Amino acid sequence: MCVFVLEKRRMPVARPEPVEARVIAHVDLDCFYAQVEQRRHPELRGKPTAVVQYNSWKGGALIAVSYEARKFGVKRSMRGEEARKACPDIHLVQVPVAHDKADLKLYRDAGSEVCAILARMGKCERASIDEVYLDITEAATARLIQDPPQCWVSLDKEALKSHVVGLATDGDATVEVGHWLQRKDAEQNDQLLACGAAIIAELRTAVLSETQFTCSAGIAHNKMLAKLASGMHKPAQQTIVPSSAVQGLLTDLPINKIGQLGGKLGHLLEVELGVKTAGDLLQFSEAKLQDLFGMNTGTWLWRTARGINGDEVQGRMLPKSHSSGKTFPGPKSLKDLSAVGHWVRELAEVLQERLDMDIEQNNRIARLLTLHAGCHLHSSGADHARKFPSQSCALRYGKEKIADDANRLFEKALRKFCPTLNLSPRKKGSTASFPWRVTGISLSASNIVATPMLKWESSAEKSTRTGVCI
Numbered sequence: 042m043c044v045f046v047l048e049k050r051r052m053p054v055a056r057p058e059p060v061e062a063r064v065i066a067h068v069d070l071d072c073f074y075a076q077v078e079q080r081r082h083p084e085l086r087g088k089p090t091a092v093v094q095y096n097s098w099k100g101g102a103l104i105a106v107s108y109e110a111r112k113f114g115v116k117r118s119m120r121g122e123e124a125r126k127a128c129p130d131i132h133l134v135q136v137p138v139a140h141d142k143a144d145l146k147l148y149r150d151a152g153s154e155v156c157a158i159l160a161r162m163g164k165c166e167r168a169s170i171d172e173v174y175l176d177i178t179e180a181a182t183a184r185l186i187q188d189p190p191q192c193w194v195s196l197d198k199e200a201l202k203s204h205v206v207g208l209a210t211d212g213d214a215t216v217e218v219g220h221w222l223q224r225k226d227a228e229q230n231d232q233l234l235a236c237g238a239a240i241i242a243e244l245r246t247a248v249l250s251e252t253q254f255t256c257s258a259g260i261a262h263n264k265m266l267a268k269l270a271s272g273m274h275k276p277a278q279q280t281i282v283p284s285s286a287v288q289g290l291l292t293d294l295p296i297n298k299i300g301q302l303g304g305k306l307g308h309l310l311e312v313e314l315g316v317k318t319a320g321d322l323l324q325f326s327e328a329k330l331q332d333l334f335g336m337n338t339g340t341w342l343w344r345t346a347r348g349i350n351g352d353e354v355q356g357r358m359l360p361k362s363h364s365s366g367k368t369f370p371g372p373k374s375l376k377d378l379s380a381v382g383h384w385v386r387e388l389a390e391v392l393q394e395r396l397d398m399d400i401e402q403n404n405r406i407a408r409l410l411t412l413h414a415g416c417h418l419h420s421s422g423a424d425h426a427r428k429f430p431s432q433s434c435a436l437r438y439g440k441e442k443i444a445d446d447a448n449r450l451f452e453k454a455l456r457k458f459c460p461t462l463n464l465s466p467r468k469k470g471s472t473a474s475f476p477w478r479v480t481g482i483s484l485s486a487s488n489i490v491a492t493p494m495l496k497w498e499s500s501a502e503k504s505t506r507t508g509v510c511i
C-alpha cells in the first residue's frame with residue numbers, strides 16, 4: 042500500500058542503468074549573468090560585480106554575484122543597498138528590460154554559444170539557461186583505446202587541476218591527481234573517467250577561449266552524481282566521482298541537495314521518516330520504500346541512496362518549452378481582472394515573440410499553452426494556503442489569441458481556486474474590491490514539435506502564420 046501520495050507527475054521514476062558504464066558530465070557556468078555582463082562591459086572584468094533585478098526597491102534584488110564580490114560576503118539573497126554596504130566598490134548592473142519585465146535573451150543566447158561548443162564531443166542536453174549534461178561515453182571510450190591515460194606524455198594543465206572525490210591529497214594536489222589519472226592498475230571504469238576528465242578539461246578550455254566564460258564541471262558515471270560534483274569546486278574547476286567514492290560522498294549528504302528531493306518528497310522523508318541525509322535512507326529496504334511511496338518512487342529512492350541512476354542524457358539543445366512570466370511582490374500584487382488582463386497581454390506578446398523566433402530559427406511549433414499564477418485570498422482561513430491551479434489549453438498562435446486564451450484560463454483557475462467567487466464585472470463606480478491578490482503570472486508554451494512543412498513554405502506564407510490557429 043502506498044502511504045504517501047504525492048502529485049503523480051512530480052514523482053521521480055527509476056530507470057534501468059546500462060550494463061556498460063557511461064561517462065557523464067554536468068557543466069555549469071560560473072556566476073553566469075555576471076560573467077555575461079562582464080563580457081559586455083570589459084571594464085568590469087575581474088571586479089566585484091552583481092546583476093540586479095529591474096525593480097528599484099533598496100537597489101534591486103541581486104540575482105547573480107561575481108566571485109570577486111562573493112569574497113566580500115555579497116550574496117544573491119541581498120538587495121543592492123546591502124551589497125554596497127558589504128562591498129562599497131561593487132558594480133551593480135541592471136538586467137535588460139523589455140515589456141516592463143526582465144529580458145533574458147542576452148543570457149539565453151550566451152548559454153547557446155556555450156552549448157554549441159560542448160556539443161562537439163557528445164550528446165548534449167541543455168538543462169537550464171546555464172547548465173548542460175553531456176554524455177561523452179563514446180568519446181571517452183575511443184580515447185581509452187587510442188590514447189590510454191598511462192601513455193599520456195604531457196598532462197593537460199586543466200585536467201591536472203581536477204578534484205577526485207575520495208582522493209586524499211596531502212602534498213602537491215596536481216601531482217597526486219596526475220598519478221590517479223594515470224594509474225596502471227586502475228579499473229577500466231576509472232580509466233574511462235580519466236579520459237572523460239581530459240575531454241571535459243579541453244572543452245572547458247575551448248569555452249573559455251571562444252566565449253570568455255569560465256565553467257565548472259562534474260564527471261561521473263551518471264547524471265545524478267555528475268550534477269552533485271559540478272558544484273563541489275567552483276569557479277572554473279572540475280570534480281571526478283569514481284564509483285569507489287560514491288557511498289562516502291552520499292553518507293552525509295543532506296537529501297535536499299539531491300535533484301528531485303529538494304521539494305515535497307524530500308520534506309516528507311525528513312518529517313515523516315526522520316531522513317536527513319542520503320545515508321539515513323540506507324536503513325530502508327527497497328520493499329519498505331515501495332510500500333511507502335509506490336513501486337517506482339520506492340525503487341528510485343532505494344537506488345538514489347546508493348548513487349544508482351539510469352537517467353539518460355536527452356540530446357536536446359533547444360528548450361522543451363518557452364515561458365514568459367512576471368512576479369508582483371507585496372504592494373505590487375494585482376488586485377483586479379483588468380490589471381491581470383493587462384499583464385497577460387504583455388506576457389502573451391513576449392511569448393509570441395519567442396514562438397516566432399523558434400519557428401524562424403528551428404522550425405518548431407508549440408502546441409500547449411499553460412497559465413501558472415501565484416494567488417492568495419486576503420481572507421484568512423484554510424483557503425489561504427491553497428495552491429492556485431495551473432490550467433492548460435491548445436495553443437493558438439497570435440498574441441491576441443494567446444492573451445484571450447490565457448485570460449480564460451486565469452478565470453477558470455480562479456473559479457476552481459475559489460468556487461464561491463463572483464467574477465462578473467463590477468458595476469461602474471463600485472468600490473468593492475476583489476478578495477484575491479495575484480503575486481505572479483507565467484505563461485508557458487510546451488509540447489514543442491518540429492514543423493517539417495515549413496521548410497518549403499514561402500516567406501510570405503510564413504509571415505501569415507502568426508495568425509494561424511494550430
Ligand code: TTP
Binds near residue numbers: 074105171
Ligand atoms: P545559478 O547557476 O544558480 O547561479 P550562478 O551561475 O549565478 O552562480 P554559480 O557560479 O554559483 O552557479 O543561476 C544561473 C543564472 O540564473 C544566474 O547567473 C542568474 C539566474 N538566476 C536568477 O535569475 N534567479 C535565481 O533565483 C537564480 C538561482 C538564478
